[in-house]
Amino acid sequence: xxxxxxxxxxxxxxxxxxxxxxxxxxxxxxxxxxxxxxxxxxxxxxxxxxxxxxxxxxxxxxxxxxxxxxxxxxxxxx
Numbered sequence: 311x312x313x314x315x316x317x318x319x320x321x322x323x324x325x326x327x328x329x330x331x332x333x334x335x336x337x338x339x340x341x342x343x344x345x346x347x348x349x350x351x352x353x354x355x356x357x358x359x360x361x362x363x364x365x366x367x368x369x370x371x372x373x374x375x376x377x378x379x380x381x382x383x384x385x386x387x388x
Contacts, residue, residue: 315347 334342374380 315343315350 368383371382374382
């Protein structure tokens, strides 16, 4: 299970929404992002815990793009 989270940065947006009034303050954005990140990570940890001590069949697709010491895989049943 992968997580993909990003923090909305107004200056990088360039859309009409970034010019709207009542923008959420940066400290509130960061606090909300951190809460969401912690929640997602705890859910991933809980999901992965059920696989500890088990043997799983996987298909190795190749080396990870982010870490050459790791392999990427695809779940056989997905």
